[in-house]
Amino acid sequence: MGLAALAGGAIYAARNPRIPEGVHPVEGFDLDRYLGKWYELARIEHSFEKGLQRTQAEYSRRPDGSVQVINRGFDARRGEWKVAHGKARPTIAPNVAALKVTFFGPLYGGYNVVALGESYQWAMVIGSSLEHCWILSRTPTLPDGVEGRLVRQAERLGVDTQKLVWVHQDGVNPTGSYS
Incomplete structure (x- = not known):
């Protein structure tokens, strides 16, 4: 029984990621307003995004009601775009900004x-731990005062803001056309 409970707990955790202590997702959230294109302006660097610039995310509805996620970023070392496809679903309620996202099958x-x-027009996202933090905007820059406000809020939540990497977002992709 102990092993079954442990296995069940591991499956639950993989499918329903935890919300870090002290983190409170936005309530009164409208997922349909959140859909669309976002520029990633800052992040805590991880292997799946390491070194990428001009990173963006695009969210749209899938026929089953879940959210299609397309992340892209330019790898200057290789001179190419990296693209990852995933899907997301709300975890608490449709009007609470807590979602689970997967790019790798059943692991969320x-x-x-x-x-x-x-x-x-802008957002800050925390993942399953405080080691995952992103600052997003609908445009390649934030309005005056928003950057400082978000960094201070991240610090209050316990995020090590010294680890934030500010992403090059000039609005022009490496081929010269506007993104």
């Missing part, structure tokens, strides 16, 4: 929107 990571501009 947390995606908790903890700060959101009133007009859905």
Whole structure:
């Protein structure tokens, strides 16, 4: 019985990622307003995004009601775009900004929107741990004062903001056309 409970707990954790202590996803969230293109302006670096610039995410509805996720970033060393396809689903309720995201089958990571501009123009996301933090915007730059506000909020949550990498986002892709 102990092994079965442990295995069941591991499966539950893989399918329903935890929300870090002290992190509170935005309530009154409208997923349909959140859909669309986002520029990643800052992140804590991880192997799946290491060295990428001009990173972006695009969210759209899938026929089954889940969210299609397309992440892309430019790898300057290789001179090519890296693209990852995934899917996301709300975990608590449709109006709470706590989602689970997968790029690798049944293994899910947390995606908790903890700060959101009133007009859905910028957001800050914390993953399943405080080692996963992203600052996003609908445009390649943030409005005046928002960067400092988000960094201070991340610090209050316990994020090591010294680890934040600010992403090059000039709005022009390496081929010269506008993205």
